[in-house]
Amino acid sequence: MAATVDTRRRPRRQRQKVSVFTLMMTILLLLPLVVVAFASLNPDPYLLFPPEGFSLRWFGDALAYPSFRTSLTLSLRIALIVVVVGLLITVPAAVALTRGTGRVRRTIQLATATPLVTPDILLALGLLIMLSQLALANSVLGLVLGHVLVGLPIAIQVLVAGLAGVDPNLEHAAATLGASKIRAFLTVTLPSILPAIGSAAVFLFIFSFDNVSISLFLSAPGQTTLPITLFQYLENNADPTVAAMSTILVVVGIAAALVLGRLGGLGQLAGGAGRRRR
Amino acid sequence: MTLTAATRPEGRAAPPGDGSARGGWLLSAPLLLFTAFMFVYPAVSVIRTSLAESNALDAGGFTLRHYVDFFSDELYVKALTNTLSIAVLTVLVTGVLGLVYAYQLTMRPGLRQLQLALLLTPLLVNGVVRIFGLQLGLISVDDLLGRLGLTDSPLGLNYSFTGIVIALVMFQFPFMAMAIYASLSRLDTSLVEAAQTLGANRFSVLLRVVFPLAVPGLVAGGVLTFAAAAGTFIVPAMMGGGRVNTVPQMIYTSVSQSQLWATASAFAVILVVVLVIPIMLGSHFGNRSTAGGR
Amino acid sequence: MTTTLSRRGLLSLGVGIGAGTLLAACGGDGDTTAGAGSTRIVARCWGGVWETALRKICPDFTARSGVEVLNDPGSDTVPLLQQKPGQYDLAWLIGNEAARGLTAGVLDPVDTSRIEKWDSLVKRLADGQTNGGKVSGVPISYTASGILYKTDKVPFRITSWEDLWRPELKGQVALQNAPSIGGLFLVFTGARVFGSGPTDYEAGWKAVERLKDNVQFLFNTSTDGVNKLAAGSVAAVVTIADQGIPLKSRGVETVVPAEGSTWSVQNITIPAAAKNKDRVYDFINFMLSDETQVKWAREGKAAPASTTATLPSDVTANLVETPQIAENLWPIDWYEFGENIPEWTTRWQRIFGS
Numbered sequence: 001m002a003a004t005v006d007t008r009r010r011p012r013r014q015r016q017k018v019s020v021f022t023l024m025m026t027i028l029l030l031l032p033l034v035v036v037a038f039a040s041l042n043p044d045p046y047l048l049f050p051p052e053g054f055s056l057r058w059f060g061d062a063l064a065y066p067s068f069r070t071s072l073t074l075s076l077r078i079a080l081i082v083v084v085v086g087l088l089i090t091v092p093a094a095v096a097l098t099r100g101t102g103r104v105r106r107t108i109q110l111a112t113a114t115p116l117v118t119p120d121i122l123l124a125l126g127l128l129i130m131l132s133q134l135a136l137a138n139s140v141l142g143l144v145l146g147h148v149l150v151g152l153p154i155a156i157q158v159l160v161a162g163l164a165g166v167d168p169n170l171e172h173a174a175a176t177l178g179a180s181k182i183r184a185f186l187t188v189t190l191p192s193i194l195p196a197i198g199s200a201a202v203f204l205f206i207f208s209f210d211n212v213s214i215s216l217f218l219s220a221p222g223q224t225t226l227p228i229t230l231f232q233y234l235e236n237n238a239d240p241t242v243a244a245m246s247t248i249l250v251v252v253g254i255a256a257a258l259v260l261g262r263l264g265g266l267g268q269l270a271g272g273a274g275r276r277r278r
Numbered sequence: 279m280t281l282t283a284a285t286r287p288e289g290r291a292a293p294p295g296d297g298s299a300r301g302g303w304l305l306s307a308p309l310l311l312f313t314a315f316m317f318v319y320p321a322v323s324v325i326r327t328s329l330a331e332s333n334a335l336d337a338g339g340f341t342l343r344h345y346v347d348f349f350s351d352e353l354y355v356k357a358l359t360n361t362l363s364i365a366v367l368t369v370l371v372t373g374v375l376g377l378v379y380a381y382q383l384t385m386r387p388g389l390r391q392l393q394l395a396l397l398l399t400p401l402l403v404n405g406v407v408r409i410f411g412l413q414l415g416l417i418s419v420d421d422l423l424g425r426l427g428l429t430d431s432p433l434g435l436n437y438s439f440t441g442i443v444i445a446l447v448m449f450q451f452p453f454m455a456m457a458i459y460a461s462l463s464r465l466d467t468s469l470v471e472a473a474q475t476l477g478a479n480r481f482s483v484l485l486r487v488v489f490p491l492a493v494p495g496l497v498a499g500g501v502l503t504f505a506a507a508a509g510t511f512i513v514p515a516m517m518g519g520g521r522v523n524t525v526p527q528m529i530y531t532s533v534s535q536s537q538l539w540a541t542a543s544a545f546a547v548i549l550v551v552v553l554v555i556p557i558m559l560g561s562h563f564g565n566r567s568t569a570g571g572r
Numbered sequence: 573m574t575t576t577l578s579r580r581g582l583l584s585l586g587v588g589i590g591a592g593t594l595l596a597a598c599g600g601d602g603d604t605t606a607g608a609g610s611t612r613i614v615a616r617c618w619g620g621v622w623e624t625a626l627r628k629i630c631p632d633f634t635a636r637s638g639v640e641v642l643n644d645p646g647s648d649t650v651p652l653l654q655q656k657p658g659q660y661d662l663a664w665l666i667g668n669e670a671a672r673g674l675t676a677g678v679l680d681p682v683d684t685s686r687i688e689k690w691d692s693l694v695k696r697l698a699d700g701q702t703n704g705g706k707v708s709g710v711p712i713s714y715t716a717s718g719i720l721y722k723t724d725k726v727p728f729r730i731t732s733w734e735d736l737w738r739p740e741l742k743g744q745v746a747l748q749n750a751p752s753i754g755g756l757f758l759v760f761t762g763a764r765v766f767g768s769g770p771t772d773y774e775a776g777w778k779a780v781e782r783l784k785d786n787v788q789f790l791f792n793t794s795t796d797g798v799n800k801l802a803a804g805s806v807a808a809v810v811t812i813a814d815q816g817i818p819l820k821s822r823g824v825e826t827v828v829p830a831e832g833s834t835w836s837v838q839n840i841t842i843p844a845a846a847k848n849k850d851r852v853y854d855f856i857n858f859m860l861s862d863e864t865q866v867k868w869a870r871e872g873k874a875a876p877a878s879t880t881a882t883l884p885s886d887v888t889a890n891l892v893e894t895p896q897i898a899e900n901l902w903p904i905d906w907y908e909f910g911e912n913i914p915e916w917t918t919r920w921q922r923i924f925g926s
Contacts, residue, residue: 017386023393030400032411033411034411035412036407044802046799048802049414049417067645089308092305092309093305095305100305104302104303113501114313115313116502116557118550125320128655128656145312148316154453202398203453212404212405221616221642226404228646229619230404231619232618233623235618236620236621236623237619237620238795242404243407250402253399253402353925357925531751
């Protein structure tokens with residue numbers, strides 16, 4: 001029967017089938033980035049495509065611009081903290097959501113739906129008012145808390161989707177065999193949802209790294225995050241420096257993603273078909 | 279063999295009510311406390327501001343005037359309908375494209391790592407810059423089409439309703455695709471192929487097996503896309519070219535130049551209320567899907 | 573069935589968490605609130621070219637006075653001043669924002685007796701910031717509005733504001749979106765060109781409605797308009813005239829019509845809750861000194877507010893604001909304009925939005 005064929009011995013040709021549609025979609029979505037990358041090579045101080053020449057001066061300018069460097073480090077720092085804090089909050093909650101009683105589930109759903117639905121700008125405003133009263137409005141802590149708030153809903157969704165595929169009976173089986181509840185969770189369920197945790201981490205990182213509205217309100221002088229710096233630069237400067245900075249980010253991002261691919265497998269990250277094998 | 283056997287048997291979630299209630303509250307405590315602290319308090323202050331008598335910063339009082347102003351002015355109601363139509367359209371387009379993408383990627387996983395990496399990469403770039411890239415790209419496309427003599431006037435995708443939807447689909451597609459892909463990960467492709475080679479109608483395989491499996495992801499992605507598309511300020515501002523009014527833009531303008539705190543707060547509350555209903559419905563529907571074991 | 577925790581997976585997880593906590597531990601929270609009497613002032617300015625200009629100029633001030641200037645770039649400053657009083661010692665604001673700030677009580681009126689060059693500032697600018705004897709900000713520089721257009725796309729020479737309404741420009745004009753002032757200025761322009769006088773705002777609005785067909789898009793960031801002009805997708809842009817000078821080599825003509833024009837002014841204002849007001853007055857006097865006015869004009873590409881500063885030719889080559897043009901600038905009541913902006917913005921949105 002086809003169901004019992006050892007998938008590892010499937011002819012190699014089948015495993016490497018590539019979908020034309022997905023390739024085309026991926027390329028299509030990348031086109032604006034390609035345009036930006038080419039525009040960053042334009043020698044004149046205007047964003048033009050196709051570029052009229054070839055010049056790397058904007059890359060030099062971008063790297064030399066002090067605000068870019070400081071805000072990049074700040075954004076990275078904050079994003080990493082957000083990932084850790086975010087996961088610590090959402091993983092237990094996701095477990096509660098999938099395994100808990102109706103009341104628990106509904107409360108969590110409400111709790112995660114509402115920040116999702118609120119327009120960023122008013123979320124930020126409310127946070128500003130509240131954090132000002134606590135004298136946290138100018139600190140990195142305030143930014144981290146704000147970013148975690150916007151990333152929560154998506155992280156929960158991803159984790160719930162991942163947990164949905166795990167049979168709790170396995171945990172029960174481990175428990176009947178003598179493992180404590182926590183140990184059963186850690187050794188049985190946790191490894192299965194690692195891809196989902198990875199996904200949630202990636203989304204938390206991205207939502208923090210690219211966040212504009214919360215950061216706009218909660219940043220302090222001298223402590224702006226990268227998207228804000230880019231946006232403010234663009235408001236009064238037509239030149240391709242921002243395009244160059246973005247291109248650098250893209251290259252670094254792709255490199256990081258490929259490294260991640262080597263280490264852990266991005267397909268695993270999305271809970272993908274790599275888990276098919278028994 | 280029934281078509282539902284195409285999913286692995288362990289793809290069964292716990293029936294609700296499993297596990298102790300106290301354990302559930304304990305586990306969810308960090309999240310609930312965090313949300314209560316970080317969201318409820320600010321939300322309450324926003325609601326309070328929206329009911330204030332005047333637009334000054336610390337005004338008090340109680341009036342529903344700002345809400346009435348919103349609904350009695352055609353400009354704002356139109357902005358609300360614009361916002362909702364943009365959001366719904368975006369969800370539909372992203373949902374369809376995301377579904378096809380995720381299904382194709384599951385069935386034909388070649389170059390999966392690379393494609394996923396490239397899918398996520400644009401998210402690292404500032405939104406404003408991506409929109410610039412899109413606009414420049416569209417200008418070049420218009421240029422090319424004109425020069426080839428295929429059209430005699432520019433497509434007008436820049437600065438239009440359509441342009442806004444295109445940009446939003448571009449922004450939201452990675453999230454939708456990833457969410458559905460995660461759902462479809464439980465699909466045992468070998469069985470799907472087997473079913474097809476054994477003669478099962480391709481379409482009914484898709485409808486009865488693949489689609490139900492994708493629903494949780496669709497709902498998760500759909501909810502996120504809907505909220506993001508309805509709440510964004512920058513995309514309609516840039517891609518709409520000032521021609522399409524949306525509620526977030528109204529909120530922004532009333533705060534930035536005019537500091538109309540009460541008005542802005544009222545608009546925001548209205549937007550949230552209008553959005554929360556479909557989202558709660560969607561989540562409810564989606565969770566019923568994941569909760570019902572097979 | 574279950575994925576086992578591969579060694580690689582564990583490694584990458586560990587690396588991630590380790591890096592995260594390490595970075596978090598390394599960087600402490602910088603305490604950015606400056607105490608009173610300290611040697612630093614915190615300034616809110618605009619980004620891009622303005623921040624770059626300040627970065628070049630402020631070290632001179634620090635060298636002279638020992639006071640450091642921390643520049644925080646951004647826009648939408650007035651709401652920020654309302655929400656975070658005490659965070660900034662000085663704020664750069666344009667005319668109507670300064671007026672609004674004073675009326676709303678977030679700004680201190682300026683003590684002009686402490687401004688050395690007050691009497692030699694361009695009268696129009698100084699008067700514009702004064703209302704009922706109180707001064708909302710000190711003008712440092714100003715920029716005139718103009719029409720930038722591509723000579724190869726426009727079949728005639730643009731010489732007057734009226735030309736914008738010509739049918740040949742259908743779908744070829746870009747304006748700044750409300751609530752920014754660049755587009756709303758056209759109400760003034762319409763009033764003067766088509767109406768009975770400067771305050772005939774109704775005529776101005778009718779003119780704006782007639783202009784709608786010619787408008788291709790409205791931009792929020794001024795550089796968006798200029799970029800599209802350079803890219804060739806629009807023929808004429810109404811914006812800060814100085815932005816057109818570098819585009820001359822690309823076939824762009826810059827016109828400040830002879831009948832006059834609107835303008836914008838860059839003021840330094842003093843937030844009411846500022847902690848280092850004395851140092852701010854020192855800074856203002858520094859910015860108004862002849863030497864700094866020349867530097868500011870060169871780096872910020874705006875005309876100096878002080879009439880005693882003489883600009884060398886390399887700077888004037890990049891500026892449109894000749895004394896002749898300065899003479900023709902229309903008087904603007906920033907206070908009245910500021911009061912009108914909310915209502916005008918809604919009216920603007922009704923006309924252009926759909």
